[in-house]
């Protein structure tokens with residue numbers, strides 16, 4: 472949307488107050504995300520009432536999911552743009568600024584081919600970028616509203632992904648963060664079989680890309696060849712984000728995850744034994760309908776055994792339009808929340824102990840930004856840290872700059888973060 476607006480002559484400004492209009496790009500996945508989206512919409516509408524902006528456009532998943540209900544509850548919203556209406560954002564902006572309000576929304580059905588992401592105007596730092604390789608999801612996890620909002624799985628052809636990656640590399644990107652709803656399934660719809668391996672081999676050849684990071688790998692279709700490609704690569708970072716959601720077999724069946732505990736354990740063992748220095752991130756849901764104390768304890772014990780370096784825990788969010796809403800035995804909110812806190816407390820010890828074990832080691836750190844008001848102090852990330860979700864690495868050193876990769880020695884820990892000094896030449 473930013474790229475299209477820029478092409479059409481619109482200019483991005485840093486502060487919403489004073490802008491002609493704002494686009495609030497929303498998430499509508501779970502209750503907490505919706506609350507955040509509503510809060511931002513309301514903040515922008517308050518600016519509109521104060522006369523500081525002329526109009527508010529709401530786009531993305533919440534717009535898609537709540538459709539006209541949003542316009543009813545917040546009539547001051549000028550325009551709604553659904554997930555696949557985003558190609559029309561410039562028309563919507565023109566309409567808004569031209570005072571034409573006969574039509575106030577643009578929704579389009581999910582396309583069978585993902586929308587093009589070339590010509591982006593990026594607002595992430597210059598040296599890293601998210602690269603979406605497919606859109607939508609064919610799984611039917613019973614708690615998840617994503618397939619409803621974003622449609623069936625549709626992969627971008629390999630050649631198109633390569634064009635985008637090359638464009639990003641030429642724009643200064645050194646780290647590509649590969650995203651999709653279901654990364655391991657990449658290619659199935661287009662080629663009749665998963666093609667992530669081939670895509671990774673080809674991305675390897677893109678000049679300028681030094682780190683490739685894989686997010687949202689569904690545990691099915693994790694072939695030995697895929698593990699080999701990851702293990703033998705000097706560019707694919709030894710970091711995997713593999714959402715598991717639960718480990719108890721009854722829960723996994725109720726969630727319709729189509730993998731069981733034994734298969735999951737085998738996969739984790741294969742990954743650990745073959746990918747050197749692997750850092751693994753996963754996510755779990757606590758308090759799914761019917762989860763007993765024993766089933767939750769099994770999950771806690773599993774987390775203790777596996778010692779994931781990174782872990783996200785969400786309490787089950789009741790979503791009326793998902794199949795799990797109709798399951799019996801929903802748990803009280805305080806139980807779901809207490810279990811989430813208990814699991815996070817267990818994880819905190821594991822994460823802090825892992826961090827303590829890093830002290831004295833040498834790692835490469837990519838520098839994201841300077842520490843405000845401090846000389847020669849930077850905030851960066853190691854190969855084991857994805858932007859926005861994981862910890863950070865503080866770096867002290869001279870002649871450093873954003874986007875440089877610098878060898879560092881870890882000297883201390885700061886809760887989930889690491890503290891280091893630069894020990895080699897930045898490149």
Ligand code: SF4
Nearest residue numbers: 608610612615617652
């Ligand atoms: S795989 Fe992920 S996006 Fe797809 S239905 Fe399951 S949780 Fe939702």
